[in-house]
Amino acid sequence: MPFINSKVNVALSEEEKELIKDKLGQAISLIQGKSESWLMVGFEDNYSLYFKGKNNTKLAFIEVKIFGHASDRDLDHLTAEISRIFKEVLGIAQDKIYIKYEEAEHWGWNGANF
Amino acid sequence: MPFINSKVNVALSEEEKELIKDKLGQAISLIQGKSESWLMVGFEDNYSLYFKGKNNTKLAFIEVKIFGHASDRDLDHLTAEISRIFKEVLGIAQDKIYIKYEEAEHWGWNGANF
Amino acid sequence: MPFINSKVNVALSEEEKELIKDKLGQAISLIQGKSESWLMVGFEDNYSLYFKGKNNTKLAFIEVKIFGHASDRDLDHLTAEISRIFKEVLGIAQDKIYIKYEEAEHWGWNGANF
Numbered sequence: 001m002p003f004i005n006s007k008v009n010v011a012l013s014e015e016e017k018e019l020i021k022d023k024l025g026q027a028i029s030l031i032q033g034k035s036e037s038w039l040m041v042g043f044e045d046n047y048s049l050y051f052k053g054k055n056n057t058k059l060a061f062i063e064v065k066i067f068g069h070a071s072d073r074d075l076d077h078l079t080a081e082i083s084r085i086f087k088e089v090l091g092i093a094q095d096k097i098y099i100k101y102e103e104a105e106h107w108g109w110n111g112a113n114f
Numbered sequence: 115m116p117f118i119n120s121k122v123n124v125a126l127s128e129e130e131k132e133l134i135k136d137k138l139g140q141a142i143s144l145i146q147g148k149s150e151s152w153l154m155v156g157f158e159d160n161y162s163l164y165f166k167g168k169n170n171t172k173l174a175f176i177e178v179k180i181f182g183h184a185s186d187r188d189l190d191h192l193t194a195e196i197s198r199i200f201k202e203v204l205g206i207a208q209d210k211i212y213i214k215y216e217e218a219e220h221w222g223w224n225g226a227n228f
Numbered sequence: 229m230p231f232i233n234s235k236v237n238v239a240l241s242e243e244e245k246e247l248i249k250d251k252l253g254q255a256i257s258l259i260q261g262k263s264e265s266w267l268m269v270g271f272e273d274n275y276s277l278y279f280k281g282k283n284n285t286k287l288a289f290i291e292v293k294i295f296g297h298a299s300d301r302d303l304d305h306l307t308a309e310i311s312r313i314f315k316e317v318l319g320i321a322q323d324k325i326y327i328k329y330e331e332a333e334h335w336g337w338n339g340a341n342f
Contacts (some may be wrong), residue, residue: 003175003212007270012162021164036167040175040212042121043162048240048271050249053264061231061268065214072334072341079336098231098268099336100293106186108193108213113186117289117326126276135278150281154289154326156235157276179328220300222307222327227300 001067001107001114002034004082005042008060010090012045020089027081031074034066051096058092062099067107067114075101115181115221115228116148118196119156122174124204126159134203141195145188148180165210172206176213181221181228189215229295229335229342230262232310233270236288238318240273248317255309259302262294279324286320290327295335295342303329 004024012020020043025036049059062082070078083094107114118138126134134157139150163173176196184192197208221228232252240248248271253264277287290310298306311322335342 001212003214005175017162017164021167025167039164039166040173041164042175045162048245048273050245050267050269052267053249053253059268061270067214075334075336076341079341080339083336083339095338097337098229099341100231100295100332101334101336102216102330102332103334104214104216106189106215106217108189108197108215109211110209111194111197113190113193113213115326117328131276131278135281139281153280154287155278156289159276216330218328218330220303220329220331222303222311222329223325224323225308225311227304227307227327 001038001109002028003040003042003065005044005063006060007044007047007049008090008092009047009049009055010045010058012043016089017043020085023085024082027078027085030077030081031066031070057096058090060086060092060097062097063102064099065102065104067104069103115152115223116142117154117156117179119158119177120174121158121161121163122204122206123161123163123169124159124172126157130203131157134199137199138196141192141199144191144195145180145184171210172204174200174206174211176211177216178213179216179218181218183217229266229337230256231268231270231293232256233272233291234288235272235275235277236318236320237275237277237283238273238286240271244317245271248313251313252310255306255313258305258309259294259298285324286318288314288320288325290325291330292327293330293332295332297331
């Protein structure tokens, strides 16, 4: 039950979305018990973002929402991998990417909460 | 002080938004102490979403943010009702809908925090 | 490592975004240890919002996400200031603005978590 949502200030082609989605689907397995078979992915491109007061470079704000908890170690690995993906596919410098995690206690699917 | 935000990968007409908003305004009363008189509702349609690696079906990611806490039982009822609403109005299959809850400790309105 | 995201149901000009971004960059210093040098700011304008069942007035839903914790007192000051900014620049009544806070335990930047 993870959800990864990306706000980026560049335009994304369908091909880029597909590629990033595939790579995130692999990366999510770095968290114990999670896999692409429960992953939802969202994209918001051409998003209006500023970092350190400026918007003259490529930026990304990525939110990873999971049901329950993950270990610090797994989240460290996931941050490294997500940063690598956005650098590789979109050319966003890793120091222009924030990745924020949320561990949710209540999460519904198919009409009921887990 | 709840906020319900819906990301859906279909287009929403004004009539559909009005209808869903009205139904969510009723549903929020399933949480003790909450009512439409404090509810804010947001919609993001035509959202780029993938679930299980695919985007070839109707999908929804719905976030319910509340100030303070709610009982598990109330949230179970709310998940059932929200899922029913999105199935009924938009034809989104209930197993293609995620509903994530966030219980916030700090929430501001009218220039001050509750 | 704060992120301030604003959903407003009015159109924002580039000048208004710049002005609000500058003012938020000052305001974030009201939280001990935070400054514009780590602040990311996002804007979603023309957002579909309803409050108390209506959408016939200017509305804003603002999320402040920070790494770690902040004191109640600092967050009180920040809510007052953010409300003032949106009232001043966009003419949104303070009782039509929600500001929700999230204190995150896990936050990545530059390929690693803090």
